[in-house]
Amino acid sequence: MTAQRSADSALPASYWHATFTPPVPEDALPAEIDVAVVGGGLLGCWTAYWLAKRGVDVTLIERDVISWGATGRNGGFLTGGAAMGYGAAIDAFGRDAARAVWTLAAEGRDLAEQVIADEDIDCDFRAPGILSLSLTEDGLESMRRSLDLMREDGFAGELLDRQGVQALIGTPLGPEVAGGALAPDGGLLHSGRYLAAIAAAAQHHGARLCRAAVTALLPHGDGVMLSTSAGIIRAHRVIVAINAWSDDLVPGLAGLVVPVRGQILAYKPTTQVFPTGIGTDVTPTGEYWQQTPDGSIVIGGCRAEAPNGDVGVRDMVPTPDVTRTIEAVIPRLFPELDGLRVARCWAGLMAFTSDYLPVADAAPDLPGVWVTGGFCGHGMPFGPRVGQLLTEAAATGETPAALHPLRIGRETLTLLSPPDVLSEPGLVFGSE
């Protein structure tokens, strides 16, 4: 792979792509392969990594550069859990399913840390914890309930009062901050360098990384025919990991996995004041930020400010209404932190589902194909473990039991129409 700008250079570059040039896959695309992985984002690269480590003949097919989608435009948080509080997840899915989902995320987070160490990956990984700020006493109570339930099930978390929060942050808190919840093992990293290194490690272990757009999947004998911009190829099994674009190749996911634009900006480097990742809910759809080792603050959220919460939007261009609202968050909560200057803003496509859980399952009506996506803005901890489990699906032809909570046929997964405005009920512990 060589480092190269995206073909679509009209889009504003994320902080990660402005400080690191993402690599372009350039291996030759073979006509016959055992396992094809479509998509060079987090899920595709991790799946290819595990398949290659197992010695499987795997080819990853990405239509642009590695990390061109959500992964190269995100907040760089390696959190735990899904896009809701643990208490809300128990209410919605039952205790066993909530525990199983949180376990997937915890295992994925630990796998990421392990492989970053094993493969000697330089991606600014650190695990200072992630702090969810509550701006109300009610919100703090709800965090307390989630934390109690999490601790009973073996997941770490600590409730902090206002003084406890202040002790972690290097600038005075504004009056609104009531307290918070700290996920002590929460991680932060440079998303571009991280994913490029996972892709390179996959290639080192034997994966082919190819550049082509896959335009259709068709059953073919006991395998699958892939129509691509570089010609027709055949694979024994296919794993589709294209997230916001899932319904392009898996029509059965139309309306179930829906694109949602996320907007984000980076301030120019400033004094280090935020050692942990931080999330809060100034707006109903939440905000999150991290300060990178060079002092840049990368902050996103506030899509409640956009028409329909940016649900169903398929372009990756930031809009002034949301950008302005993001810019008001830090001055409001930390009034003495001045001198913030926006360096760049950008947008990326998340993919949401009606119940805030991702899917990872056999693709409807497409024998030999598995599909994953719909991580609702929280894919980073899931990626390594879900990718690992998908390698078992490719090897055995059966979806592993650990992916059962993410099956497409679950009762809580229903059609979502673009006018629905989704809330993100909380970054780590959530309000309910």
Ligand SMILES: Cc1cc2nc3c(=O)[nH]c(=O)nc-3n(C[C@H](O)[C@H](O)[C@H](O)COP(=O)(O)OP(=O)(O)OC[C@H]3O[C@@H](n4cnc5c(N)ncnc54)[C@H](O)[C@@H]3O)c2cc1C
């Ligand atoms: C603004 C924003 C902030 C976020 N912040 C966080 C965060 O801090 N923590 C967290 O856990 N999660 C976060 N997320 C979510 C997280 O980034 C995603 O869950 C995760 O990156 C999804 O990875 P993926 O591989 O499924 O999809 P993507 O990274 O979107 O990758 C899909 C890839 O498929 C390729 N592709 C699409 N169609 C085709 C085709 N037909 N043929 C070939 N290739 C194709 C695309 O080019 C793309 O590279 C955020 C997302 C956004 C947008």
